[in-house]
Amino acid sequence: xxxxxxxxxxxxxxxxxxxxxxxxxxxxxxxxxxxxxxxxxxxxxxxxxxxxxxxxxxxxxxxxxxxxxxxxxxxxxxxxxxxxxxxxxxxxxxxxxxxxxxxxxxxxxxxxxxxxxxxxxxxxxxxxxxxxxxxxxxxxxxxxxxxxxxxxxxxxxxxxxxxxxxxxxxxxxxxxxxxxxxxxxxxxxxxxxxxxxxxxxxxxxxxxxxxxxxxxxxxxxxxxxxxxx
Amino acid sequence: xxxxxxxxxxxxxxxxxxxxxxxxxxxxxxxxxxxxxxxxxxxxxxxxxxxxxxxxxxxxxxxxxxxxxxxxxxxxxxxxxxxxxxxxxxxxxxxxxxxxxxxxxxxxxxxxxxxxxxxxxxxxxxxxxxxxxxxxxxxxxxxxxxxxxxxxxxxxxxxxxxxxxxxxxxxxxxxxxxxxxxxxxxxxxxxxxxxxxxxxxxxxxxxxxxxxxxxxxxxxxxxxxxxxxxxxxxxxxxxxxxxxxxxx
Numbered sequence: 415x416x417x418x419x420x421x422x423x424x425x426x427x428x429x430x431x432x433x434x435x436x437x438x439x440x441x442x443x444x445x446x447x448x449x450x451x452x453x454x455x456x457x458x459x460x461x462x463x464x465x466x467x468x469x470x471x472x473x474x475x476x477x478x479x480x481x482x483x484x485x486x487x488x489x490x491x492x493x494x495x496x497x498x499x500x501x502x503x504x505x506x507x508x509x510x511x512x513x514x515x516x517x518x519x520x521x522x523x524x525x526x527x528x529x530x531x532x533x534x535x536x537x538x539x540x541x542x543x544x545x546x547x548x549x550x551x552x553x554x555x556x557x558x559x560x561x562x563x564x565x566x567x568x569x570x571x572x573x574x575x576x577x578x579x580x581x582x583x584x585x586x587x588x589x590x591x592x593x594x595x596x597x598x599x600x601x602x603x604x605x606x607x608x609x610x611x612x613x614x615x616x617x618x619x620x621x622x623x624x625x626x627x628x629x630x631x632x633x634x635x636x637x638x639x640x641x642x643x
Numbered sequence: 644x645x646x647x648x649x650x651x652x653x654x655x656x657x658x659x660x661x662x663x664x665x666x667x668x669x670x671x672x673x674x675x676x677x678x679x680x681x682x683x684x685x686x687x688x689x690x691x692x693x694x695x696x697x698x699x700x701x702x703x704x705x706x707x708x709x710x711x712x713x714x715x716x717x718x719x720x721x722x723x724x725x726x727x728x729x730x731x732x733x734x735x736x737x738x739x740x741x742x743x744x745x746x747x748x749x750x751x752x753x754x755x756x757x758x759x760x761x762x763x764x765x766x767x768x769x770x771x772x773x774x775x776x777x778x779x780x781x782x783x784x785x786x787x788x789x790x791x792x793x794x795x796x797x798x799x800x801x802x803x804x805x806x807x808x809x810x811x812x813x814x815x816x817x818x819x820x821x822x823x824x825x826x827x828x829x830x831x832x833x834x835x836x837x838x839x840x841x842x843x844x845x846x847x848x849x850x851x852x853x854x855x856x857x858x859x860x861x862x863x864x865x866x867x868x869x870x871x872x873x874x875x876x877x878x879x880x881x882x883x884x885x886x887x888x889x890x891x
Contacts, residue, residue, distance in 0.1 A: 417733035424730070428721035487717035492694050493774060496711040497734040501693075
C-alpha cells in the first residue's frame with residue numbers, strides 16, 4: 415500500500431501534472447489571500463480566512479483526486495492491481511496519494527491565514543479548529559473527486575463535466591434546506607466569519623458532519639471497487 | 644486453478660465476449676491460448692489474472708502471487724527502467740534487487756537508466772515481462788509475450804517458461820507466433836465464437852475446428868523467408884517454417 419502511494423506520488427510529480435493545481439493555489443495566495451490579509455483587519459478577518467481557504471480549495475482538491483490516479487495508464491493500473499494482490503488496494507492507494515497532495519496544497523494556502531491569525535491574537539482553539547476543518551474538507555473533496563477518475567468514468571469529457579457538476583452541487587445543496595446531504599461548506603465559512611469563538615463552538619458539529627459525509631463517500635468507493643470493470 | 648461456466652461481457656446489456664468457459668489450468672502446467680484477433684483471448688487472460696470479474700460462473704484456486712504481462716507494456720510513464728522495476732518490486736514487498744535476475748536473463752541490464760518512453764517496443768515488452776516475473780509468480784499470465792522481442796530473447800523465453808513451470812507455476816500464454824507450441828506437455832486451447840475449446844497437444848486447429856482456414860505450402864528463397872514470414876503473420880496468418888531446426 416505504502417509503495418503504491420509513493421509510486422503514484424512520484425508519477426504525479428515527475429510527469430509535472432502537479433503543476434496546474436499548484437499554480438492555481440499560488441494564484442489564490444497572490445491574488446486573493448495576500449491582498450485580503452495585508453490590510454489592518456484584526457482577528458475576525460484572519461479567522462474568516464481560515465474558513466475561506468478550505469472553501470476555495472475544495473474544487474481544486476477534487477480535481478487533484480481525479481487527476482492523480484489517472485496519471486497511470488490503464489495497463490499500469492492493471493499491473494499495479496495484480497502486484498497489490500487485492501482489488502481495493504490500488505483504489506485506496508490512489509485516494510491516499512491524492513489526500514497527501516491535497517494536504518500539501520492546503521498547508522501552502524493556509525500558511526498565510528494562520529500566520530495572520532497568530533499575529534492578531536487568535537487563540538489556539540480557533541487555530542486548531544481551522545486546521546481540523548481544512549483536513550476534513552480535504553478528505554471529503556478527495557473522496558468526491560475520486561468518483562470521476564478514468565476507472566469510474568472512462569470518457570474524459572463526461573468525467574470533467576461530472577466533476578464540475580459535483581462541485582456546483584455541493585455548493586448549492588449546502589445552501590438548501592437539505593444541506594445535511596452536502597459538505598457543510600457555507601456553514602463553516604459563516605462560522606469562521608463570525609469570529610474565533612463562533613468557529614470554535616461550531617467546529618465539533620461541522621467536523622462530525624464532514625466525517626459522516628466522507629464516510630458515505632468512502633463506502634461508495636468500497637462497493638464500486640469490489641466490482642472492477 | 645479452474646474456471647467453471649464463466650461468462651463475461653463488458654456492459655450489463657452488451658454482447659457476451661465469452662460464455663460457458665470451462666477451463667482447468669494445472670499447477671506446473673503451460674497453457675497456450677490461440678484464436679483470431681478479437682476472439683476474446685486477452686479478455687480470457689484478464690479473467691484468469693483476476694483483472695476482470697466474470698458476470699457468471701466462478702474462478703477458483705487462483706494462486707496468491709500473480710504475474711501479468713500485457714500485450715502492450717504501458718511505456719508512457721515518467722520513470723527509468725531501473726526505477727520502475729524498483730517501484731514494482733516495492734509494491735510486491737520485495738527489495739529493488741529482486742529485479743536483478745530477471746533483467747540479466749532478459750538482457751535488460753544495459754537499459755536500466757533509460758527512461759521508459761524512450762524504449763523500443765521490444766525493450767518495453769521485456770520490462771513488462773520482468774515486472775511480471777519479479778515475485779516468482781504462482782500464476783503467470785503472458786499476453787503475446789513474443790511480440791517485438793529480439794531473436795535471442797524470443798529463443799530464451801520458452802526455456803524461462805519451462806523453468807517456471809517446473810518450479811510449480813501455472814502459466815497461460817496467448818501466442819500468435821507459436822513459439823511455445825513445441826514445448827512438452829503444453830495444454831492448448833482455442834478461443835472461438837465466445838467460448839474456449841481444448842485442442843490436441845502440439846497440433847494446430849484442424850480444418851474442422853477452425854473452419855474457413857486452408858493450409859498452403861509456399862516455397863520462398865531462404866533470404867526472403869524472414870520477411871515473408873513476418874508479412875504473413877502481420878496479416879493474421881499462422882505460419883510454420885518446415886525447413887529449419889525449430890518451428891518459426
